[in-house]
Each structure stands twice: as C-alpha cells, then as structure tokens.
Amino acid sequence: MSSIVDGLIRSDNPDLDFAAGRRPNGTPTSRNGPNRQRSSPRPYGPPSESNGALSDAEGFPDDEVVGIRGTDRNRRQDPMRREVPKVADQVGEKVAEEFENFMENYIEDITLSGAPPSSAMTSDKYYIAQIHGLRIYNLSTLYVDFQHLMSLPNNTLANAIANDYYRYLPFLTRALHNLIAKYEPRYFKEHRQPASASSQPGSSVAGNATSQAESMGGKTTNQQTDKLFTLAFYNLPLISRVRQLRTASIGKLLSISGTATRTSEVRPELYLATFICEACRSVIPNVEQTFRYTEPTQCPNATCGNRQGWRLDIRQSTFVDWQKVRIQENSSEIPTGSMPRTMDVILRGEIVDRAKAGEKCVFTGTLIVVPDVSQLGLPGVRPEATRDNRNAPRGGDAGGSGVTGLKALGVRDLTYRMAFLACMVTPDTSTPGQAANQQMNGQANNILASLNQTGTSDPQDTGDQAQDAYLQSLTTAEIDDLKQMVHSDHIYSRLVNSLAPMVYGHEIVKKGLLLQLMGGVTKVTPEGMQLRGDINICIVGDPSTSKSQFLKYICSFLPRAVYTSGKASSAAGLTAAVVKDEETGEFTIEAGALMLADNGICAIDEFDKMDLADQVAIHEAMEQQTISIAKAGIQATLNARTSILAAANPVGGRYNRKTTLRANINMSAPIMSRFDLFFVILDECNESVDRHLAEHIVSIHRLRDQAVQPEFSTEQLQRYIRFARTFKPEFSPEARRLLVDKYKELRNDDAQGGVGRNSYRITVRQLESMIRLSEAIAKANCVEDVTEGFVREAWGLLRMSIISVEKDDVEVDDEGEERERDTDSPMADADGDGEGDSEGDGQLARDGERGSQQPPQKRKTKITYDKYMGILNALVRKVNEEESSTGEGVEHEELVVWYLEEREEEFSSREEVEAERELVGKCLRRMVKDNILMQIRGEGLVDGDEEREEEERRIYVLHPNCAVEEM
Numbered sequence: 005m006s007s008i009v010d011g012l013i014r015s016d017n018p019d020l021d022f023a024a025g026r027r028p029n030g031t032p033t034s035r036n037g038p039n040r041q042r043s044s045p046r047p048y049g050p051p052s053e054s055n056g057a058l059s060d061a062e063g064f065p066d067d068e069v070v071g072i073r074g075t076d077r078n079r080r081q082d083p084m085r086r087e088v089p090k091v092a093d094q095v096g097e098k099v100a101e102e103f104e105n106f107m108e109n110y111i112e113d114i115t116l117s118g119a120p121p122s123s124a125m126t127s128d129k130y131y132i133a134q135i136h137g138l139r140i141y142n143l144s145t146l147y148v149d150f151q152h153l154m155s156l157p158n159n160t161l162a163n164a165i166a167n168d169y170y171r172y173l174p175f176l177t178r179a180l181h182n183l184i185a186k187y188e189p190r191y192f193k194e195h196r197q198p199a200s201a202s203s204q205p206g207s208s209v210a211g212n213a214t215s216q217a218e219s220m221g222g223k224t225t226n227q228q229t230d231k232l233f234t235l236a237f238y239n240l241p242l243i244s245r246v247r248q249l250r251t252a253s254i255g256k257l258l259s260i261s262g263t264a265t266r267t268s269e270v271r272p273e274l275y276l277a278t279f280i281c282e283a284c285r286s287v288i289p290n291v292e293q294t295f296r297y298t299e300p301t302q303c304p305n306a307t308c309g310n311r312q313g314w315r316l317d318i319r320q321s322t323f324v325d326w327q328k329v330r331i332q333e334n335s336s337e338i339p340t341g342s343m344p345r346t347m348d349v350i351l352r353g354e355i356v357d358r359a360k361a362g363e364k365c366v367f368t369g370t371l372i373v374v375p376d377v378s379q380l381g382l383p384g385v386r387p388e389a390t391r392d393n394r395n396a397p398r399g400g401d402a403g404g405s406g407v408t409g410l411k412a413l414g415v416r417d418l419t420y421r422m423a424f425l426a427c428m429v430t431p432d433t434s435t436p437g438q439a440a441n442q443q444m445n446g447q448a449n450n451i452l453a454s455l456n457q458t459g460t461s462d463p464q465d466t467g468d469q470a471q472d473a474y475l476q477s478l479t480t481a482e483i484d485d486l487k488q489m490v491h492s493d494h495i496y497s498r499l500v501n502s503l504a505p506m507v508y509g510h511e512i513v514k515k516g517l518l519l520q521l522m523g524g525v526t527k528v529t530p531e532g533m534q535l536r537g538d539i540n541i542c543i544v545g546d547p548s549t550s551k552s553q554f555l556k557y558i559c560s561f562l563p564r565a566v567y568t569s570g571k572a573s574s575a576a577g578l579t580a581a582v583v584k585d586e587e588t589g590e591f592t593i594e595a596g597a598l599m600l601a602d603n604g605i606c607a608i609d610e611f612d613k614m615d616l617a618d619q620v621a622i623h624e625a626m627e628q629q630t631i632s633i634a635k636a637g638i639q640a641t642l643n644a645r646t647s648i649l650a651a652a653n654p655v656g657g658r659y660n661r662k663t664t665l666r667a668n669i670n671m672s673a674p675i676m677s678r679f680d681l682f683f684v685i686l687d688e689c690n691e692s693v694d695r696h697l698a699e700h701i702v703s704i705h706r707l708r709d710q711a712v713q714p715e716f717s718t719e720q721l722q723r724y725i726r727f728a729r730t731f732k733p734e735f736s737p738e739a740r741r742l743l744v745d746k747y748k749e750l751r752n753d754d755a756q757g758g759v760g761r762n763s764y765r766i767t768v769r770q771l772e773s774m775i776r777l778s779e780a781i782a783k784a785n786c787v788e789d790v791t792e793g794f795v796r797e798a799w800g801l802l803r804m805s806i807i808s809v810e811k812d813d814v815e816v817d818d819e820g821e822e823r824e825r826d827t828d829s830p831m832a833d834a835d836g837d838g839e840g841d842s843e844g845d846g847q848l849a850r851d852g853e854r855g856s857q858q859p860p861q862k863r864k865t866k867i868t869y870d871k872y873m874g875i876l877n878a879l880v881r882k883v884n885e886e887e888s889s890t891g892e893g894v895e896h897e898e899l900v901v902w903y904l905e906e907r908e909e910e911f912s913s914r915e916e917v918e919a920e921r922e923l924v925g926k927c928l929r930r931m932v933k934d935n936i937l938m939q940i941r942g943e944g945l946v947d948g949d950e951e952r953e954e955e956e957r958r959i960y961v962l963h964p965n966c967a968v969e970e971m
Contacts, residue, residue: 093175095164100175102161107131107183110152135184139191144231145354146180147428150257151239165237169257170370173235180233195231232275232324234353236428237368246333246345249371249422259368260424261432262331262347264359266594273326273352274316281305282313289320295374327356334364349424358429362564362600369426376421433563433722470730482723489716489724490786498715499724499784504557505714507550508700509693512804513683516541517558519801520605520647521725522783524776525732536629538647539776540678542611544669545685546658551651555607558649561718564604566597570614573597575621578608580642582635591636598625598644611650612670619675622648626678627769650679659686680773681801733782735775735790742792743778746799747771774798814872816865816926865926875927878903880936883960893940893961900924928960935963 112130134146153162165172185192240259249260274297278289281303288300303310329349338344349367351358359365475483489495503514516539524537543551559565568578581594598606608614625631625644633640654660654668665682666673676682703711716724735743750766777798782790882902886894894902903924904917911917931937940959 093171096172096175099161099164099172100179103165103176104179104182106153106156106161107146107148107179112152131183132187135187138184139188143354144195144233145236146233147236147238149239150237150241154241166240166257168255170255170372176235177233180235184233195233232322232353234427236355238428238430240368243366245337246331246347247337247339249347249424251371251422254371254373254422257368257370258424259366260331260347261364261366262333263335263364264329264361265332265346265600266330267357267359267361268328270325270327270356272323274321275324276322278317278320279314280317281308281310282315283310284308287317287320295372324352325354325356327351329359331359331365331367347422347424349426351426351429355426355429360602361595362566362602362604364432364563366430366432367424367426368428368430369424372423372425373420374423376419431563471727474727474730478723485720486723486727489720490727495786496781496784499721502714502716502721504554505712506704507553507557508697510550510554510685512801513543513554513685515801516681516683517554517649518784519777519780520649521558521562522728522780523647524779526645534629535772536627536645537776537779538629538645539680539773539780540626540648540650541681541683542650542652542679543683543685544652544654544659544665545683546687547653549685549687551685552609555609555649555651558605559607561722562604564601565607566601566604567607567609568597570608570610570612570618573608573614573618575618578618579621579625579631579644580633582633582638591638593633593638593640593642595642596631598622598631598646599642601646602643603645605647605649607649607651609651610653612652612655616672619672623674623678626675648679659684661686677767677769680770680776683804728783728786731783731786731788733779733788733790735778736792739778739790739792739795742795743771743774746795747774750799750802770802774802777801813866813868814930816867816872816923816930865923867923867927872927872930875903875924876931876936878906879924879928879931880962880966883937883962887962893959896925896928896958896960899928899960932960936966937961938963
C-alpha cells in the first residue's frame with residue numbers, strides 16, 4: 005500500500021494526489037476545511053501542463069469528497085492504468101538554456117550604438133539593462149535585436165529560432181521569465197503568470213529552483229490584467245513580400261513589409277482560460293486558447309467524464325489586448341497587371357495600436373493558419389457527405405434519399421486561411437526602389453523611444469521636450485551628424501539644393517516643397533478652435549515640366565504620404581467611405597486618402613480634371629482639417645491634418661499668360677484661396693537653360709545615381725526635417741509689424757490692379773499663409789524666433805505665386821471711331837442737325853484723305869495695358885466720387901484738367917502735357933465705347949463755335965453696367 009502512495013506522490017498528475025487524499029505538495033488532505041497548515045517543508049511539486057492541472061488554490065471540498073469516494077478506489081482496481089510519462093523536448097530545453105545565457109551575458113559594442121548617459125546606465129549588459137527598464141517603465145515586452153543573435157560565434161541559436169520560431173516560443177518565453185525572476189523578482193512576483201518559469205517542469209534551466217522562486221507561484225488578485233511577458237524580435241536580415249508567403253513559411257520567424265489599410269479596435273482576447281465543469285464543479289485552469297475558443301477535451305475527474313458542459317471562470321482567466329490590422333503590399337512591389345494582395349496581421353499585448361492606417365510598416369512574427377470565418381458564414385451547404393436519418397421518405401425514394409452531397413465530395417475543405425501573428429511592428433522608412441530596411445539601433449535604457457522613430461509629436465509638448473524625445477532615438481553618430489548640419493552656414497539654401505536632386509532647376513518650387521515638409525506651427529485658441537499649420541501647394545504648369553516628378557518624390561520621401569490621381573478619385577475615396585465589415589456585418593468607416601495621409605502629405609495629380617462635386621469634398625479637409633461623415637447611422641468627425649500638394653494642367657494644355665490664373669485652371673474661388681502657394685511653371689525657350697537641362701537628363705540616363713551628388717543624403721534630410729519640426733518659433737515685434745505692412749502692400753497691389761490684374765484676390769487666408777511660411781523658414785533654420793528676413797522671404801514666395809497677367813497693348817480710339825460711335829448712339833440723333841453735319845463733313849474729308857494714303861497709316865494710338873488701366877482707374881474713381889457727392893457727372897474739360905493736375909509732377913515740358921491731354925481724351929472715348937462711362941451732351945447751346953462748345957459741355961457719368969467694386 006505504501007508503494008502505491010509513494011508512486012502517487014512521485015507522479016506528475018496532481019489529480020492522482022487529490023484522489024489519494026493528498027495535495028500536490030505531498031501532504032495528506034484534511035476534511036477540516038481550507039485553513040490548515042502545511043506539515044512538510046517540501047516545496048510544491050511542479051504541476052503538469054496538461055488540461056488536468058489544478059490551480060494553486062486549496063481546492064473545493066466537493067473535489068476532495070469525490071476523489072476519496074470514487075477516484076482512488078476505481079484507479080486501484082484498474083491494473084492496466086499506468087501514468088504516461090511526459091515527453092520532454094530536449095532540443096527546446098537546450099534552446100532555452102542557450103537563449104538565457106545569451107541574454108544574460110550579451111554586452112553591446114558602444115561604437116555601434118548610441119551609449120546612454122552614465123546616469124541612466126543601469127548595467128553594461130544590454131538585455132539586463134532592458135529588464136530593469138521593464139520595471140521602470142512598467143512594460144512587459146523585451147525587444148531582441150536579431151543582429152545580436154547573428155553576431156554570436158555560433159549561428160546555431162539564430163538558425164533554430166528563425167526556422168522553428170513557433171515551436172521554441174514557449175521555451176524562449178520561459179528563459180525570459182527566469183531572467184526577470186532573477187533580476188527583478190519583485191516586479192515578476194507582482195505580475196507573475198501561470199505556466200511561467202517557476203511553475204513548469206524543469207523551470208530553471210540553470211537549476212536554481214529555490215523556494216523563493218517557488219513562492220511566487222500564487223496567482224495575483226487582478227488576474228485579467230496581469231502582464232504577459234513576451235519577446236519581440238526585430239532587425240531580421242531579410243524582409244519578405246506579402247506575395248511570397250507560402251505554407252512552407254508557417255511557424256518560421258519572418259519579417260514582412262506592407263501598408264496598413266484598416267485597423268480594428270483593440271479588444272480583449274482570451275489567452276489562458278479557467279473552466280469549471282458543470283457536472284462535478286471541478287476547476288480546470290490554464291487551458292491555452294489556439295486561435296479560437298478552446299475547451300478542455302474531458303473532465304479530469306474520472307467519475308465525471310464530462311466533455312461538453314463547461315463554464316468559463318472569467319475572474320481566474322487571463323486576457324490580453326488584441327488587434328487585427330489589414331495590410332496591403334506596397335505599391336512598388338506589385339507585379340505588372342496584378343491586384344495588390346492583402347493579409348490580416350494579429351497584434352497582441354503592447355504592440356497594439358503601433359500601426360496606424362496608411363503607414364508603411366515592417367511586421368516581424370510568424371505565419372499561422374486560422375479558420376476562415378468569412379467563408380464559414382457564406383450561404384450554401386458545405387461540401388460534406390451527410391446521412392439522411394429522417395424516417396419520412398422524401399420524394400419518390402423508398403427509405404429516404406440516402407447519402408447526400410456526393411457531387412461535392414471532390415471539393416477540398418478550403419475553409420482555412422493564412423494570417424500573420426506579429427510580435428513586433430517597426431516603421432518602414434525606405435523609399436521605393438530601395439530594399440526595405442528597419443534601421444533600428446536604439447539604446448537599451450530607452451528602447452521604446454528608439455523603436456518609435458516616426459511617431460508624431462504631441463502638439464501640447466514644448467519644443468524642448470519633443471527635441472529630447474527625438475534625440476533619444478538616435479545613435480551617437482547620427483546626433484553628431486545632425487549637430488553639424490544644424491550649426492553649418494546657409495543651411496536653408498543647401499537643403500533646397502539637396503531636395504529632389506534628379507529634377508533640374510525649379511529652386512522656387514523646391515523652396516515651397518521644403519517649407520511644406522517643415523510645416524508651420526499648429527495653434528489652438530482658448531475656445532478650442534484649431535488654426536492649421538499645414539501648408540497647401542498647387543503646381544500649375546505646361547506639359548513636361550516635371551510636376552508629377554515632384555509629387556512622386558515627396559511620396560517616396562515621407563513615411564506618411566499618399567499619391568492619388570484626380571480623375572480616378574471619388575469624393576468617398578478621398579475622404580472616407582462607410583463599408584460593411586465582412587465578419588461582424590456592422591458598418592465601419594474605411595479611411596480615404598486624406599485620412600491615410602494624416603500628419604503627412606496627400607499628393608493629388610491632375611487636380612484640374614477632378615469633378616466639381618469631388619473638389620467640394622476636400623474643402624473642409626483643406627481649411628478645418630477634419631472630415632465630417634453622416635452616413636448609415638454613423639456620425640463622426642475624423643482628423644485629416646494633412647498638407648495637400650496638387651498638380652494641375654492649364655485648361656488649353658498650355659498656360660496662357662494673357663488671361664488670369666483662374667481662367668487658366670478649372671478651379672473655384674474657395675478652393676483657390678485655400679492653397680497657400682501657387683507655382684506656375686512655364687516651358688519657355690532659353691538656349692542656355694535648354695542645353696543644361698538636356699545635359700542633365702542625358703547624364704541621368706547614362707550614369708543613373710552617379711549623375712547627381714546631392715550634399716545631403718535622403719536619410720540625413722529625413723533626420724534633419726524630423727528634428728526641425730520639433731521647433732515652435734514665435735514672431736518678434738519687428739517681424740509682426742513687417743508682416744502687417746507686407747500684407748497691406750499685397751492688398752493694395754491687388755486693389756489697384758483693376759479688373760483681372762492679379763490671379764486671385766488677396767484674402768486673410770493669404771495673411772495666414774505668410775505667417776505659416778515665415779514659421780516654416782524659421783524651422784528650416786532651426787531657430788526659435790521669426791525675424792524680419794524670414795518674413796521678407798515668405799512675402800517673396802507669396803509674390804511669386806501671384807502671377808501678373810500679361811495683357812496686349814490697348815488701342816485707344818481716334819476721331820473716326822468716335823464718329824461711328826456717335827452715329828450709332830440715340831443720344832447723337834437727338835442733338836441738333838448742324839453739329840451732326842459739321843462732324844459728317846469732317847468725317848468725309850478724313851475718309852478722302854485716307855483713301856489717297858496707304859491703309860497702314862491709319863491714325864491709331866497704342867499704349868500699354870498698365871498705362872491704360874492706370875488712367876481708367878483714376879478717371880472712374882473721380883467720376884464715381886462726383887456722382888456720389890453731387891449726383892451729377894463731370895464735364896470733359898474739368899475731368900481732363902483734374903487728371904493732369906494729379907500727374908503734374910511727372911511732366912517736364914509743355915509738349916508732354918499736351919500729349920498727355922490728347923491721350924486722356926482718346927482713353928475717355930475708349931471708355932465710352934467699352935461701356936465704362938456714358939457721355940451726356942450739353943443743352944441750350946446758342947452762339948459761337950458749336951463744336952468746341954459741345955466738346956467742353958460734354959458730361960461723363962458712370963455706365964450702369966460698370967462694376968465699380970472690381971476697379
């Protein structure tokens with residue numbers, strides 16, 4: 005009898021201990037209730053990992069009674085019943101031991117990575133310092149650089165983890181638990197997980213199974229929120245494409261690159277479940293869930309045998325954060341004629357919400373096979389053979405219809421699909437054409453800052469906080485390089501020259517693009533109103549002036565940039581669409597291009613070819629930087645804090661300099677005022693420019709990348725711009741005064757130009773544009789104050805974007821045209837006959853003179869458009885003032901004399917005055933012809949030279965159709 009008891013004590017199954025009236029620690033059970041003392045100093049024996057393992061709770065009295073009455077007796081009567089020894093994975097144990105040694109002893113070479121300050125250096129061992137960081141920052145994920153594993157003298161450990169990652173993951177996690185229990189025992193005890201290092205067989209690989217480690221075995225009270233200590237690998241040497249994933253990759257450690265298109269909400273996932281048997285109330289803890297709701301196969305109580313009735317004990321179960329991200333392969337990797345492939349990525353624990361929709365990311369993890377829920381939910385019969393057991397014969401078949409579904413038996417069961425279980429998400433900062441590269445070399449003491457290199461800074465942070473947070477993510481060499489760039493001379497112009505090096509010339513456009521990458525300062529008023537800091541740019545130009553090249557370059561340069569084409573984009577595709585989720589059937593919001601480019605740039609090509617209804621959709625996004633939706637029961641206001649870079653072709657294909665910008669592009673006035681800068685690129689013939697441009701293009705085709713050698717590389721530019729964006733410059737008092745003066749100057753230029761003088765009217769939005777551009781120039785120079793020089797530079801950019809319209813010279817009327825005008829006028833017919841006869845005789849005489857001379861010698865006077873508009877504006881303003889004050893018009897002679905007196909300082913001789921007098925008279929006749937002024941003849945003319953008197957008594961009033969406000 006004692007041998008049986010000894011056998012039960014030594015057995016791995018704690019249920020047999022309960023059945024024998026003993027606890028797992030070897031002490032006999034008592035019926036006196038739970039408050040009894042341990043009689044043996046022996047530690048708890050390690051419980052089994054099978055579903056039959058019981059928790060460290062004292063057990064229920066019912067279980068003890070059942071075990072004593074039935075189980076013990078039944079098992080003694082079964083001589084064939086033997087305990088199956090547990091199979092140990094010897095290779096897995098060896099991998100865990102090697103991995104633990106690696107993490108405990110790895111010392112990083114300081115020259116490879118930025119050394120943290122000595123005060124923050126808790127240990128010279130990289131991963132031990134990280135374990136201390138877990139406690140400091142209250143984290144649960146240890147980040148392992150795979151390059152460190154590959155740098156070991158023997159690559160066996162790296163190859164084993166890479167080829168059988170899913171198999172060895174429990175052993176690697178156990179090694180991590182051992183290290184945390186060793187170096188941070190208190191933190192580990194507070195957040196200890198069941199089935200962790202100290203509760204599994206062979207828990208301590210190094211053999212340090214002390215009673216202290218065993219005493220951590222109890223579950224903590226807040227079981228659902230316990231930390232799950234996990235490992236995250238990054239910096240794998242190879243990054244695969246989504247299209248290359250096959251079943252051979254299942255279970256291996258992989259990195260894939262893709263663009264996140266949709267993210268689900270973060271939900272709790274059942275990780276380790278504790279079940280209660282409905283029949284005998286037995287507790288079955290730590291049932292691992294395998295990608296679906298997994299119940300125990302059978303109740304461990306031998307007298308029960310329950311297989312179906314289970315109740316989940318939520319209080320004793322462990323939950324973990326869970327999120328699903330839909331990724332799409334990168335646009336540069338799609339083969340010709342193929343649709344982009346998509347894949348679901350499962351994120352757990354602390355890496356949820358690391359990938360935002362629209363970001364290009366590298367996911368590290370393993371391929372898994374999961375049931376395809378969407379396929380199971382499809383209507384129709386699944387292809388399987390079923391027996392019709394109903395008694396009533398159906399149709400004409402005697403005895404039922406037999407086996408159904410035979411015609412579908414040849415169909416394979418395709419109700420599974422592949423998903424990617426990720427343990428790490430890092431941003432993919434590589435440009436199209438380059439190999440995807442993680443480039444993560446952070447510091448152990450601040451690993452999260454190092455891994456979050458493209459995170460947007462909080463707008464509430466001060467500039468110093470944001471700069472410190474960014475500098476912590478760089479290595480020492482990168483910080484030195486950045487310091488050298490910041491403190492060098494003429495950095496602004498050198499940055500402009502390094503931007504888009506493949507595009508020849510166009511310095512002005514590159515300046516605008518650099519300022520757009522920098523952006524202004526986003527401000528929030530006390531009322532909560534947001535003033536945008538993003539700069540919108542529109543490039544208008546002739547064909548073949550590299551407009552699309554600028555857009556493509558910006559999209560490849562920025563991590564968050566979306567490229568769309570105007571004609572192929574709808575309003576919903578640009579803003580947001582409401583779609584039905586295939587799994588839940590609920591309506592969800594699918595992000596459009598503007599939402600995907602949040603905190604980035606949305607490049608829209610062929611902007612002029614967008615439908616007017618689609619252009620209206622981006623009005624709100626361009627100024628308020630939000631997108632409001634009210635569809636299908638969803639009311640939402642979404643953020644679209646994006647800069648818009650648009651490229652448009654002129655209406656006729658080529659830019660017509662003789663019409664306004666608004667006439668050249670098919671845009672409404674509201675959307676034009678929302679663009680901060682307009683750049684008009686003209687394809688003009690210039691021998692030297694054409695020669696240099698041709699040489700540049702030929703050398704690019706011949707030498708490729710060696711043709712251009714920019715001063716700063718793309719990586720240096722990206723680092724500098726990310727650092728410069730952390731500054732929040734403010735205006736000096738002198739700069740504020742200059743800003744007001746320059747704005748008034750722009751308004752005056754616009755107002756005096758007359759009808760169509762400038763491309764569009766200067767509004768208050770252009771004042772805000774000048775503020776944003778000045779701040780962006782200060783950011784580009786990495787300074788905290790906006791000076792007068794920056795304001796002048798911004799004003800110059802704004803002036804260049806206001807294209808002055810070229811007009812043909814104006815022909816002013818001569819006497820003959822005046823006569824034709826008079827004969828057609830009803831007022832001329834109402835006058836006396838003598839006046840008409842005398843002018844008619846003069847007309848005939850002049851016609852006779854012209855007939856004898858050559859036609860090109862007609863009396864025509866041409867003046868420039870600017871000169872004509874200056875005279876027109878002055879005269880109209882005078883007539884309008886006189887009409888407003890007296891209610892009457894202005895006589896001809898009085899108007900001419902007033903104009904000459906206004907311009908008195910410009911004349912140096914009497915001849916010039918007479919010439920100007922004659923010119924004003926001709927302009928007046930032209931203005932009458934153009935329906936700007938109306939002439940009213942004088943009345944009561946008596947004696948004297950009638951024609952001369954008539955000329956003096958001619959009164960001018962404004963024509964009813966004259967739009968004075970546009971003058």
